[in-house]
Amino acid sequence: MKYRAILAGASAIVLSMATAVQAQAQNVTPPQPEATYGVGEIIVTARRQSERLQDVPSAVTAFSSETLYRNQAQTLGDLQSLVPNLSLHVGDASNAVIYLRGIGQIDSISFNDPGVGVYLDDVYLGRVQGSFLEVVDPQQIEVLRGPQGTLYGRNTIGGAVKFTSEKPSATPEGYIEAAIGSYDERRVRARLSGPLGSDQLLGSIALASSSRDGYTTNLNDGQSDGDKNLIAGRATLLYQPTDQFSANLTFDASQSRPDRSRTPHRETPIYSINTGAMRPVIADPYAVDVTYNDLERLDTSGVALTLTYDSGPLTFKSISAYREMEYRTHLDLDASPDESFGIYDFETQDQTSQELQVLYHSDRVSAVGGLFYFQENDTTFGGAVAPDFFLDLGFILPFPLNSAGLRVSDNESIAAYGQVDYDLTDRASLTVGLRYTHETKSTDNRGEFFLPATAATAEDMERLFGQGLGYGASGYQAKQSWDSFTPRIALNYKVSDDVLAYVSAAQGFKSGGFNGRITTAAQGFEPETLWSYEAGLKSDLFDGRARLNLAAFFQDYTDLQLSRFAADPITGDFTSVFDNAGGAEFYGLEAEFSAQMSEALRFDGNLAYLHSEYTEYIDLGVDISDQRKLVNAPEWSGRAGLTYDLALGGLGDLTLSGGAAYRSKTYLTVSSSEILAQDAYWLFDASILFTPQDTNWTVLLSGKNLGDEAYMEHAFDLSASPGVQMGYYGVPRTVTLDVRYRF
Numbered sequence: 001m002k003y004r005a006i007l008a009g010a011s012a013i014v015l016s017m018a019t020a021v022q023a024q025a026q027n028v029t030p031p032q033p034e035a036t037y038g039v040g041e042i043i044v045t046a047r048r049q050s051e052r053l054q055d056v057p058s059a060v061t062a063f064s065s066e067t068l069y070r071n072q073a074q075t076l077g078d079l080q081s082l083v084p085n086l087s088l089h090v091g092d093a094s095n096a097v098i099y100l101r102g103i104g105q106i107d108s109i110s111f112n113d114p115g116v117g118v119y120l121d122d123v124y125l126g127r128v129q130g131s132f133l134e135v136v137d138p139q140q141i142e143v144l145r146g147p148q149g150t151l152y153g154r155n156t157i158g159g160a161v162k163f164t165s166e167k168p169s170a171t172p173e174g175y176i177e178a179a180i181g182s183y184d185e186r187r188v189r190a191r192l193s194g195p196l197g198s199d200q201l202l203g204s205i206a207l208a209s210s211s212r213d214g215y216t217t218n219l220n221d222g223q224s225d226g227d228k229n230l231i232a233g234r235a236t237l238l239y240q241p242t243d244q245f246s247a248n249l250t251f252d253a254s255q256s257r258p259d260r261s262r263t264p265h266r267e268t269p270i271y272s273i274n275t276g277a278m279r280p281v282i283a284d285p286y287a288v289d290v291t292y293n294d295l296e297r298l299d300t301s302g303v304a305l306t307l308t309y310d311s312g313p314l315t316f317k318s319i320s321a322y323r324e325m326e327y328r329t330h331l332d333l334d335a336s337p338d339e340s341f342g343i344y345d346f347e348t349q350d351q352t353s354q355e356l357q358v359l360y361h362s363d364r365v366s367a368v369g370g371l372f373y374f375q376e377n378d379t380t381f382g383g384a385v386a387p388d389f390f391l392d393l394g395f396i397l398p399f400p401l402n403s404a405g406l407r408v409s410d411n412e413s414i415a416a417y418g419q420v421d422y423d424l425t426d427r428a429s430l431t432v433g434l435r436y437t438h439e440t441k442s443t444d445n446r447g448e449f450f451l452p453a454t455a456a457t458a459e460d461m462e463r464l465f466g467q468g469l470g471y472g473a474s475g476y477q478a479k480q481s482w483d484s485f486t487p488r489i490a491l492n493y494k495v496s497d498d499v500l501a502y503v504s505a506a507q508g509f510k511s512g513g514f515n516g517r518i519t520t521a522a523q524g525f526e527p528e529t530l531w532s533y534e535a536g537l538k539s540d541l542f543d544g545r546a547r548l549n550l551a552a553f554f555q556d557y558t559d560l561q562l563s564r565f566a567a568d569p570i571t572g573d574f575t576s577v578f579d580n581a582g583g584a585e586f587y588g589l590e591a592e593f594s595a596q597m598s599e600a601l602r603f604d605g606n607l608a609y610l611h612s613e614y615t616e617y618i619d620l621g622v623d624i625s626d627q628r629k630l631v632n633a634p635e636w637s638g639r640a641g642l643t644y645d646l647a648l649g650g651l652g653d654l655t656l657s658g659g660a661a662y663r664s665k666t667y668l669t670v671s672s673s674e675i676l677a678q679d680a681y682w683l684f685d686a687s688i689l690f691t692p693q694d695t696n697w698t699v700l701l702s703g704k705n706l707g708d709e710a711y712m713e714h715a716f717d718l719s720a721s722p723g724v725q726m727g728y729y730g731v732p733r734t735v736t737l738d739v740r741y742r743f
Contacts, residue, residue: 038544039594039602045164046144047419048151048368049315049359054538057431057492057502059084059145059551059590061606065138065166070643070657070689072702072736073135074187074210076118076161081639081661081683083143084551084590084608087632088161089713092262092728093329093345094298095128097714100145101555102586102612102633103158103508103530106670106714107563110347110380111409111443111516112578115528117148117156120163121250123304123321124154126351126376126411130300130325134254136232137191137206139166145590146532146553147508149486150433153415154374157508157530165250168202168238169193174743181736183224185212202238207231214260215732219282219289220337226262231255246308253301261296263288264716264726266335267675271723279336285710285729290332292342292385297328315359325349330458334722341722342385344458351376369418376411380516381462386452404461404470405447407516413439419488431490431504439482439511446475447519478522484509484529498540505533510561517576525579531556546595555586564619564670565720582616582623584630600645607638629667629677636664641685648693655689668715668727675725676715683709700738708733 042053046060053062061083063073073079076096080088087099095108098116105115108128117124118131125131135141141163148156172194179187186209193204209231214224232254239247265285269278282289302323309316327347334341357370386401419433448470455461455469464470490504508530515523536551562581588610595603612633614625641659648654664680667673687702714728 037596037599039540039547039596044140044142045162046142048357048370049361049366054498054500054540054547054549056538057490057500057504057536059534059536059549059553060142061145061592062140062142064140068135068138068141069700069740070655070687072687072700072704072738073141075135076133076141076163078135079141079143079161081637081659081663082606083145084592084606085145085588085610085637086143087634087666089730090132090262091128091714092264092331092716093129094132094256094262094296094327096132097128097632098131098158098161099632100143100159101553101588102584102610102630103147103555103557104632105561105563106631107578109345109382109516109563110349110378111407111513112561112563113155113511113513115155115510116158117152117154117160118163119152119160120252120302121165121304122162122306122319122355123302123323123353124152124374125323126374127325127347127349127378129298129327129347129349130254133163134208134210134230134232136189136208137166137204137234139164145551146534146555147486147506147530149506149508150417150419150435150488151368153372153417153435153437153486153509154413154439155510157510157528165234165236165252166191166193166204166206167248168204168236170195170199170202175740177738177740179736179738181212182734183213183215185734185736186210187736187738196237200239200241202240203236205233205235207233214258216263216265216286216288216729217284218260218263218293219287220291223260225260225288225290225293227258227260229257229259244310248306248308249303250306251301251303254299256296256298258296259294261293261329261331262728263290263293263332264335264728266724267715267727268719268723268725270334270336272336272338273340274338279338285712285727286732288332288335289337290335291337291339292330292332295328295330295344297326299326300324313360313362315357317355317357317359319353319355319357321351321353323351333716333718333726335724335726339385341718342458343382344385345380345382346458346462347378347380347382349376349378364423366421367419370416372413372415372417374411374413376409378407378409378411380407380409381405381465382407383447383458383461385458401452402450402455402461403447404450404455404458404465405445405517405519406465407446408444409516410442411439411511412441413437413511421492427494429492431488431492433488435484435486437482437484437486437509439484440479441481441511441513442477442479443514443516443522444475444477445514445516445519445522446473448473474519476519476522478514478524480512480514480524482512482527484527498544500538501536502538503533503535505531507531512561515576515578517578523579525561526559528560528580529558545597547593549592551590553586553588553590557584557586560584562617562670565718577620582614582618582625584612584614586610586612586630586633602643603641604643605638605640607636609636610634627672628670629672631667631670634664634666636662638662650693652690652692652695655691656687657689658684658686660684668712669717671717671719673715673717673719673725676712676717676727678712681709681711682707683711696742698740698742700740701735702738703733703735705731705733 214226304321417435
């Protein structure tokens with residue numbers, strides 16, 4: 001196949017570059033006297049054990065807490081431009097929309113699993129609601145690109161995002177931080193850490209509060225739309241009675257209570273029966289005209305216990321966790337004040353997980369093995385609120401108006417995995433891994449309709465559901481299981497102590513399920529599978545003052561799950577479709593580079609190329625693969641940034657930073673709507689960090705989207721019904737002043 005030939009050629013280029021890069025590094029004469037500065041070491045746990053980033057034979061990007069602070073990363077969405085081929089933003093229902101190398105899932109509804117796994121302190125988060133994490137008390141965030149089907153497994157077909165929180169310190173320390181910014185932003189964060197009565201018991205607590213007005217104006221009532229009001233916290237206890245044993249107990253919780261839900265902008269006209277005329281497109285992208293956006297509530301909490309015993313060559317680890325999530329929202333999806341298509345979603349979820357790991361390390365062998373168990377319960381009550389104008393017709397229509405559905409789902413996943421790294425020679429090593437997964441999903445899905453006279457609101461329908469007061473009751477029960485083997489094999493070669501070349505093949509798996517929007521019959525969909533082939537080069541150059549990491553990949557995607565809304569070609573009825581639409585192929589190149597050009601000046605950047613295409617797309621029986629583009633898969637993306645440290649003598653130190661990020665044209669809907677496609681755009685950011693001499697204070701002035709670019713990051717194509725296309729716009733220009741005191 002031509003794409004495999006392309007990958008083979010790219011692999012040869014990458015491997016040949018390894019020798020050339022090393023030769024170039026050896027031929028450069030270091031300055032005299034030899035400089036002491038460099039890009040620094042990064043330690044990651046991408047392969048479940050601590051190791052240098054440059055020794056990991058796969059594409060990984062990592063950020064320390066200091067890097068996250070300097071970049072003013074407040075949520076996971078702020079990482080998008082910092083990682084090659086990453087698309088990451090909040091969706092229409094407080095959900096994390098994450099795509100890596102074109103693989104992910106755009107739908108927010110609970111019957112669908114994410115395509116990129118999010119892990120909080122090694123605990124998998126089962127729902128996309130609650131996965132768009134605030135960056136509170138981080139030690140490090142790692143982004144693993146490509147399928148992680150061996151060591152991580154569950155729904156990491158596109159990759160994984162690992163959030164590791166800060167561990168308690170052995171000495172008393174902490175900080176308090178306050179910030180103000182655009183749109184009346186107010187932010188306070190604090191952390192306290194240290195021993196609790198003895199050196200064996202350490203503790204920490206971190207709290208965060210964040211609020212701001214919405215950056216969109218609702219023309220219907222003059223209020224701001226999409227505001228923020230969040231409180232989050234984390235408490236940790238670390239017990240270390242010996243050098244070999246530790247017990248780490250964490251509890252985290254968050255509460256989001258904005259006044260309004262996030263509302264889309266009307267991108268096409270929509271006919272209004274209330275007025276008998278078309279409601280036109282709103283010219284201002286940061287203006288909406290809606291009514292049903294008065295509720296948005298998201299609560300999360302979790303507890304996790306990690307036990308570690310290190311006996312020398314063997315390390316045993318147990319990770320036990322329980323989490324809960326509750327989400328309630330009203331969403332206006334007619335993008336007008338007619339109240340003709342108000343969607344509500346009330347969801348509660350809890351999950352229990354247990355993972356047992358064994359790690360082994362010797363001179364020539366490194367191995368990881370484990371068992372994983374995950375059990376999830378989800379109850380979702382949702383539907384649509386009918387238009388009020390139907391009540392003015394003077395007679396009862398022969399069909400119900402308000403829709404309601406109750407879906408109770410149970411998911412269970414059991415897995416066993418192992419991966420071995422064996423040194424074939426002093427320079428060459430072989431990695432072999434395999435994971436077996438057994439997943440079972442069951443659902444009880446019920447639906448009925450209500451006349452507005454009986455149940456006018458979503459809350460009325462929630463209270464009256466199942467009491468015989470509705471119409472057209474339907475439902476089904478279904479259960480299905482799947483088994484999967486996901487292997488990984490890699491050949492790694494150390495060209496020198498500073499240059500690693502590798503080639504790998506890995507498979508990813510994402511579980512199947514049932515279309516929860518349909519209550520009349522069990523419409524099932526099968527799991528997705530992905531084979532990924534990768535060749536890479538990791539190199540530290542010029543005595544550690546520069547770093548260049550390259551990756552070339554080809555991905556073969558089978559049975560991809562697609563969610564869309566369409567009109568039935570035979571009946572013309574509006575229908576929700578969620579099924580295995582076909583297959584796709586991706587290939588691309590990625591580069592990450594850093595250079596400490598002097599003691600004061602540093603350059604960082606990344607560049608990504610991604611080619612994506614459907615090989616098959618069956619929509620209601622018709623192959624339309626030549627008419628569709630992959631979602632969140634821009635052909636080109638990247639960022640370049642400079643940082644300059646300036647000493648101010650007795651006043652202190654000043655750090656100046658600036659960057660520019662680029663994304664080429666991006667399709668935001670499965671329908672490949674050109675109206676909802678975002679054209680290429682640039683985003684510019686800058687910051688000034690002042691550290692007064694001999695103090696523990698820092699003052700950070702930062703700006704994002706300084707060009708005030710209006711860009712769509714999410715969209716809905718409801719052309720079939722109620723006949724409108726809508727877009728969600730990213731945050732406009734913001735400026736923030738942050739003051740932090742460490743003690």
